[in-house]
Amino acid sequence: MEPKEKEAEIVSEILLKAASEPEFRNNLIRDPATVLDMYDVSPTAKMVIKRTIIDLTQ
Template sequence: MERREKEAEIISEILLKAASEPDFRNTLIRDPGAVLEQYGVSPEARLIIRRSIHDLTQ
């Protein structure tokens, strides 16, 4: 599996988890850097996730 596909899977996993688990979502909103560090995603993927979470909280 190529890296972009793997990152897309991880992004989807994180966003689905944020949508279904309020505690995870709240932690992700409060401290996205700490949560995303655990997943080892690229800066580009981090930006996508942060923007998506920001959109969800608006």
């Protein structure tokens, strides 16, 4: 699997987990930097996740 494909898969897993697990979603909303530091994704991917979570919670 290409690095970009792997990263896209990880981002998808994070967003699906946020959608299905309220505790994870709340932690991601409260402290995205700490939660996302547990994942091996680029700063750009982390920014996309943060923006997506913000958009979903407004």
